[in-house]
Amino acid sequence: MSSSSSSSKVTLKSCYSVRPMEPTWYGRLPLSEWDQIGNITHVSTIYFYRPPQKWLTSPNKIATTLKDSLSKVLVPFYPLAGRLQWKESGRFDVECNSLGAQFIEAESSLTLSELGDFSPSCEYYPYLIPHIDYTRPIEDIPLVIVQLTNFKCGGASISLLISHAVADGPSALHFTSEWARLARGEPVRTMPYFDINVLSSRSNVNVNEWEFNEPPLLLGNSNNVEERKKKTTVAMLKVSKTQVEKLRKTANESWEKPSNGRGYTRYETLTGHVWRSASKARGHANDQQTSLGVCVDWRNRVEPNLPKGYFGNGTLDVVATSLAGDLISKPLGYASSRIREAIEKVNDEYVRMGIEYFKKQEDLTKFQDLHAKMGSDDKGPFYGNPNLGVVSWLTLPIYGLDFGWGKEVYMGPGTHDSDGDSLLLPSYDDDGSLLVAICLQEVHMDAFKRHFYQDIV
Structure with a gap:
């Protein structure tokens, strides 16, 4: 099957900015040295679900739940609603400006069973996961991008792209697990800690x-x-x-x-x-x-x-x-x-x-x-x-x-x-x-x- 017919199986319906539900701190958040080296692009993961019938009484219920809870979780995790800003010499900060995460809704004429074992070599993956154009100015690229794809059978996939410049694996999972807790109506379990001063360097170390x-x-x-x-x-x-x-x-x-x-x-x-x-x-x-x-x-x-x-x-x-x-x-x-x-x-x-x-x-x-x-x-x-x-x-x-x-x-x-x-x-x-x-x-x-x-x- 050609890629054009693969893409025709997934249709993009809408794209929103989801902003924090309440006012959050505005300003520039400095990043540590470890945030600014190595992988500073987005890391993508994908989840496939078969929701029970009662979730499907209203086709918008899943999208509404995800958007509302994302808006809530961006209050404690407010830097993720901001944007990277270059400084000089290849360095950057996070501009905490509440511009929000990007939320994309898509629809697929496929059923989950047509995706086989869901492996990343599946020809449909590129259409279930948003593509980021890194030639765009970095301050225009959201730090969190979500795509919800609803399948013909009632199943759904959620792909998540989170900037590695602000979160490594443990931090990204901290964010997603708290987002899911809020979606289920539970409170945040562990608040994020953003102060990089805990990483003070020591004057007596020999960098040579x-x-x-x-x-x-x-x-x-x-x-x-x-x-x-x-x-x-x-x-x-x-x-x-x-x-x-x-x-x-x-x-x-x-x-x-x-x-x-x-x-x-x-x-x-x-x-x-x-x-x-x-x-x-x-x-x-x-x-x-x-x-x-x-x-x-x-x-x-x-x-x-x-x-x-x-x-x-x-x-x-x-x-x-x-x-x-x-x-x-x-x-x-x-x-x-x-x-x-x-x-x-x-x-x-x-x-x-x-x-x-x-x-x-x-x-x-x-x-x-x-x-x-x-x-x-x-x-x-x-x-x-x-x-x-x-x-x-x-x-x-x-x-x-x-x-x-x-x-x-x-x-x-x-x-x-x-x-x-x-x-x-x-x-x-x-x-x-x-x-x-x-x-x-x-x-x-x-x-x-x-x-x-x-x-x-």
Whole structure:
């Protein structure tokens, strides 16, 4: 089916600005250094629902519930109703101006069963998730964009786009869970905390010890312009509980024990396996340098811990590195040990050193991924071939978002189209199995799947 006929199955009906229900604070809210580097575009998730018949007595009931409760939740979460504003040298603030979130209503002539397993490779996804044009001025782009799509069968999807510049995964989930609570008529459970002064840097940290290395290039290449252009595809791979346990056993028995005696985690094991499989599938030479971006939540790794409800980015990326030849020839535990080593660097001193390091940078542009989305060929870090980034949602409360008509039947990442982007999710059935959502160049995907499953056996 061509994309034009896919788009004709989804019709946009209306678009509103949803503003906070009551007056909120106006002014410029400063953002931390961690908010202004790495991924500063929007992160998308999508939820599919089969509401009970009583919810469908009035076709507008779902939309009205969502808009009213969104207007309420934007009172305590008022920065999300604002807009980013550039300052000098690639830095920005949030202008808290109550311009509101964008709410789009759409209708589909499809039924939910026609979407199959709801995987992100589904041809209809691009029409269920709003597209953002990042060449527009940043102050014109809402920080929260919602699309409600009603299906012919009475089902619905809600796609959510939240700017990573104001919220990482834990903060975005904090917002959505409070929004759902208000929709169900319950009060806010945890108020958001916006004061970035809890992150005061320390004058005595030595920023010279902080490292920021550009991800390595493919051997023989002087830039990654060509790699960035290659066509990508997405796969969702399921790993059963037995397979996860088998991988952990292999990792823990095949390499010396981690320094603190704690065995390798599900994340360290499965991510090591993804990294090795990708190097094999991409046909890397033995002396090819490859790096793996790991996102670490440091809320409880600083002294004192961040306050409950801290809203913003309490995560940072660290990088594990290896030669492809070592990854492939050494056992799985070696890859896991490289990942463990990167994660263990993140402590109070490391986080504060990073704050000082980025404060001293004249321009933050080269640390931001926005520029790739604006069509720039070579700005911002690139974690495609020969590199990867693996983000864990394994411990996040991603399932069970109930706005009053029951929990979703499926939740997953929205668009996911950059080479090397991957995500680990717990299985929806809560049976101990895990899902790997991975985007690779089309030419590498079949080989990746083959190595991924063969090597578990």
